[in-house]
Amino acid sequence: MALSLAVFVQIIVAVLLVIGLMVGNAVVMVYVERKACGFIQRRPGPFEVGPRGLLQAVCDSMKLLGKQIFVPGNIDWPLHFLAPVVAFLPVLLLYLPIPFGPYLTSLQVDDGILLILAFAGLGAVSNILAGWSSNNKYGLLGAARAVAQSVAYEIPMIMALLAVIFMTGTMNLTTLVEGQGGWPWQWNIVRQPLACFIYVVCLVAETNRAPFDLPEAESELTAGFHTEYSGMGFALFFLSEYANMLLVSFVCAVFFLGGWRGPFLDGFWWTFAKAYAIMFFIVWIRWTFPRVRFDQLLNLNWKWLLPLSILNLWLTAVVVKLAN
Amino acid sequence: MDSPIAQVLALIKELLDSLQAAVAPWLPSQQVPAYLAFALYVLMMLGGGLTAVGARNLVRAMMGLILTFLGVSGLYLLMASPFMAFMQLLIYVGAVCVLIFFAIMLTANVPGGQEAKLPGPGGALRGLAVFVAPLAVLGPLLVKHVPDLELALPEATPTSELGRGLIGEDVVPFELISIILLAAMAGAVFLAWRRRPEGRA
Structure with a gap:
């Protein structure tokens, strides 16, 4: 591909928009999460700051920005400061191939989903670095858990996505959306319900959200791998966690829920509506289910999700072969 | 296809393309960015390799390895094979390095975190010899033959x-x-x- 100014400008604009989306998403989701949690637990949630507590998230972020940065002694300081950056930077890349709308795609990548999966692996690396370099036993335990969890759940996740890729024969996210129709029964979820189910379970586990939030289980490990981070270091982890949640929701919307296609008036609003519905679902189950034990987490993956996803992949391959 | 949004986007693209065509004579050729990227990736690989060999503690050595893998996948991208580049990252950074970390977790902890001693002068000399030997064999060949090679641009x-x-x-x-x-x-x-x-x- 020859270098062209148009592509360059397109990427710059896209990255700026994605940064805006990341920050806006974190602010909105903090409010939604606290409010939803409040209603689920039959209490009002934040309501003091601003009308209905709407300014609470703004205050939270101001507090984070102004906080003193505590650095514990005997840390491995280059790695300690590298970890939040490694968590944050790949996220900007991850949004490049996502087709938000018919024209709203940062960059057409033929192996788009592979790009996302490849750079998402750096998230586990940043967890490791954060936990290991902080010289803290809780951090280290959190890092060890993060490793076992992310390696395990990556496999059925990829296999679930592979089943859809087998069926449609493309790894380009835009082509995937164009292959689905507007109405719910034309979406891939109808043809691949098991893959969608496996993907949603793995999505919760891969983003370290309850009930699979063992790397940062606050009742056991204080805050897990980011125990020793304060101020902007913590803010970067926080931002990238919410950005990762939104990203996997977008991937789910594109793969299984028809992306920007809707019953009427196709456009980016459908992608956003679907992605945020999944985000709300993630928040909902966080406040509904208790945290699993670590052996339960691994058993669920290796004894259920992995065999199921292999079976699903095999069935898909057979059906695709017979249909051709 | 010819919705107003598409027309506006096409117009912007046309404007930018004509702008690029207008300033093109003053810009260096399109090969320069490729050479710069190549230099960056090679530096990443060399720096990562040096870190992996010279670090006195295992996790830092693993970070060097990750840096090397990133450089390698960059080279794959330069050779127009994004699939190989992404697979390199997915398998080596996302899985192999993470498993190496798991193995490091199983090793005994050394107080102060200095798990390896720096080599003495003899070891350093031998290391240098191992580094230079392939260079001495391949270097002259490269210098002799590369200018004659007409390599076609890689196709994806x-x-x-x-x-x-x-x-x-x-x-x-x-x-x-x-x-x-x-x-x-x-x-x-x-x-x-x-x-x-x-x-x-």
Whole structure:
């Protein structure tokens, strides 16, 4: 591909928009999460700051920005400061191939989903670095858990996505959306319900959200791998966690829920509506289910999700072969 | 197709293209960014390699390894094979390095975190010899032959063609590799297997 100014400008604009989306998403989701949690637990949630507590998230972020940065002694300081950056930077890349709308795609990548999966692996690396370099036993335990969890759940996740890729024969996210129709029964979820189910379970586990939030289980490990981070270091982890949640929701919307296609008036609003519905679902189950034990987490993956996803992949391959 | 948004976007693209065409004579040729990227990736690989060899603690050495892998995947991108680049990251950074970290977690902890001693002068000299030897063999060849080579610009191969190659003409090596991996996995299970005491799940 020859270098062209148009592509360059397109990427710059896209990255700026994605940064805006990341920050806006974190602010909105903090409010939604606290409010939803409040209603689920039959209490009002934040309501003091601003009308209905709407300014609470703004205050939270101001507090984070102004906080003193505590650095514990005997840390491995280059790695300690590298970890939040490694968590944050790949996220900007991850949004490049996502087709938000018919024209709203940062960059057409033929192996788009592979790009996302490849750079998402750096998230586990940043967890490791954060936990290991902080010289803290809780951090280290959190890092060890993060490793076992992310390696395990990556496999059925990829296999679930592979089943859809087998069926449609493309790894380009835009082509995937164009292959689905507007109405719910034309979406891939109808043809691949098991893959969608496996993907949603793995999505919760891969983003370290309850009930699979063992790397940062606050009742056991204080805050897990980011125990020793304060101020902007913590803010970067926080931002990238919410950005990762939104990203996997977008991937789910594109793969299984028809992306920007809707019953009427196709456009980016459908992608956003679907992605945020999944985000709300993630928040909902966080406040509904208790945290699993670590052996339960691994058993669920290796004894259920992995065999199921292999079976699903095999069935898909057979059906695709017979249909051709 | 000819919706107003598409027309506006096409107009912007046309404007930018004509702008690029207008300033093109003052810009360096399109090869310069490629050379810069190549230099960056090679520096990443060399720096990562040096870190991996010279670091006195295992996690830092692993970080050097990750940096090297990032450089390698960048080189794949330069050779117009994004599939290989992404697979390099997915497998080596996302899985292999993470498993190496797991192995590091199982090793004994050294107070102060200095797990390796720096080599003495003899060791450094031998290391230098190992570094220079391939350079001495390959360097002159490269200097002699590279200017004559007319390399065509790499063309991206579709992933489907790669797959067809793997299960078509290259099926035997592909399957042989999987047998080696299977043997390695069986060996690992055999080594790690320990019969649990009776009565415990």
